[in-house]
Amino acid sequence: MDKRKGDIMGERAILMVPIITIFMFLGITLGGIFSFLFRFILGMKIERIFVFCGGLLLGLILFELLPESFTQNSWMGIVLGVLAGILSMSITENLLHRNLNVANGSLEYMHSFILLLVAIGIHNLPTGLALGTTMKTEAFSLSSLLAALILHHIPEGMALMGSMAFVESSSVLFVISAVFLAIVLGASIFAGFLIGDHSYKLNTLLFGGAIGTLSFVTFHEILWKAKRKMKFHEFGLYVLLGLLFIYMFLLRIH
Known part of the structure; x- marks a missing residue:
């Protein structure tokens, strides 16, 4: 009976x-729509939107990712993941510098975008794996999950749109x-569902990687660059x- 119930779930x-x-x-x-409204309806300058979005990501790291990661995962795995995330972003940035003329204003924002x-794609990997491992349990609640998914990704959508304000065909x-980020999340959920509880160590490293990558982009690519212009x-x-x-925002949804 239990096996049948598990198969149905x-x-x-x-x-x-x-x-x-x-x-x-x-x-x-x-x-993205909110970021668009801030820029065109409220008339916020692009540098201000950029810094505001950097503050959003910084808050997401400080108030959400770090507390959640260290309470649910091994600190050693998190630290290793953070270092790996920062290293991977440094390598990616060097590759982009070789192929983009960042002296051009629009390409500089494309670089950050x-x-x-x-970074957000890497952030979605541990989230999806964690969701996938819990989808077989009776504690799994779809309605609350869908609400959380929408709310948690609003700041990331704002930051994405804010970082591409000078990019041609930015809406497309x-x-x-x-779509790409949603597919990454869906694929990682499916992978977590298949792997099950065996994904704990991998998930710990990926949580650390998510913190490292987002931290690098937030401090180096968004806040530091904007600071020089304000x-x-x-x-x-x-x-x-x-x-x-x-x-x-996080206080309201938790």
């Missing part, structure tokens, strides 16, 4: 993967990127606004 879980993938896409898209896209590229007090204000926004 497994079949339902497989059917849920495309639904979850779609809702993740909606979350990123909604974030590509690194952010890679944003949609393609959102006055210190203005820069600090928009970082603080991003931190406050994500803190209140």
